[in-house]
Amino acid sequence: MTGIHTQGEKHLVLISGRAHPALAKEVADELDIEVLPSTVYDFANGEIYVRFSESVRGADAFVIQSHTSPINTWVMEQLLMVDALKRASAKRITVVAPCYPYARQDKKHRGREPISARLIADLFMQAGADRIMSVDLHAAQVQGFFDGPVDHLWAMPILTDYVRSRVDTSNVTVVSPDAGRIRVAEMWAAKLGGGPLAFVHKTRDVTRPNQAVANRVVGDVEGRTCVLVDDLIDTGGTIAEAVRVLLSEGAKDVIVAATHGMLSDPAAQRLSECGAREIIVTDTLPIEPEKRFDQLTVLPIAPLLARAIREVFDDGSVTSLFDGNA
Structure with missing residues (x-):
């Protein structure tokens, strides 16, 4: 099946970007679901097209993307997926970024530099993300850059x-x-x-x-x-x-x-x-x-991600996965 349903309103869907589909498949297997079918491709000028093949109305959506090279392409793709989910009436959208993009640019070392990790958080929030999940942030203060829950997982x-x-x-x-x-x-x-x-x-x-x-x-x-x-x-x-x-x-x-x-x-x-x-x-x-x-x-990191996703979906405690250390 493509999602987890509970009696009443709750419905979990897992969406994957193109950066690391094998990881998304492993997470889906751990959850005993399938990755939501989607159509994603590049136009000739480099623009990205995204469309989901099934309804996500009322869904608890988790969008997983591994931010590897070419990192800017994958950031943009995940932003577009979040925007598409928001416009398709998903109930809650969680960005799953196992390796948070631009995490090493978390402060200004010299004048006239950006704080890029903060900008990434702002972009996800403006796109419509309600929550972010990541593993071993380079700097813990990145959690404070997002105006919403941040699940900081520990490997x-x-x-x-x-x-x-x-x-x-x-x-x-x-x-x-x-x-x-x-x-x-x-x-x-x-x-x-x-x-x-x-x-x-x-x-x-x-x-x-x-x-x-x-x-x-x-x-x-x-x-x-x-x-x-x-x-x-x-x-x-x-x-x-x-x-x-x-x-x-x-x-x-x-x-x-x-x-x-x-x-x-x-x-x-x-x-x-x-x-x-x-x-x-x-x-x-x-x-x-x-x-x-x-x-x-x-x-493999998929078992950890799947357990955390399940805890969020069930309104449980992500911190309990780490004996209070996270």
Whole structure:
């Protein structure tokens, strides 16, 4: 069936953009429904056409889109889908953006810059979205950019359960790739048995995108298995350098865990050659076959998204999925 119906008014439909249809299909399978049929195509000049093949009147609609390259195309497509739902009298519209677009532009580093993450929230709201759902926001304050409920989901339980099966937790040091994510590293350490923490001191030139220099490790990593944790991996430069610094400081081995595997070129080459034993990400974003390499492990995010969607549809508690940690 194409939706979940409850006695009376409630009717759940799942709509997918074209960026990552496999993820939408997996979420639909978890919910035991089908993705709503739709017609979506590009005109010759690049404009996008959207139409849903079935009525969505009175529906609780969830529009899922993974914001990967070409990100501006997928943002626009999702906005058009939200607008179409609003004009077709959907009762409630939830934007499901597993990896929130423009999340790293959450503040002004210098004068005359936009706050792009706020603009994205405004665009979704103006299009007609009532709610946003996302996984591991780059900065928690993005939740405050949207004038409505924001479900901030955490992939940490998925990642920590897997990592726990891959390491001797008595010899683990959790490492943050910079000082700004120490709090996240602390939560990871608690999940992995309360071992010590370390962080990599790095410098970044705000005028040069995707470039940072890992300088030194703060903390004792000698002889230990290091679990290097971050929210996303883009070009892989920061993570690859951090792995090399950790190994040079005497780490026994390094496992990298991140939620969003953007893996923009040349990330696959950098990560495969950096010396890490394993690179673990989830499939919030599609990872093409040519970007996969031997050390890469991709964990499914669909069960988490489906559980959260079900909680929202049933007016339940999304926070309960994370034992109060979200």
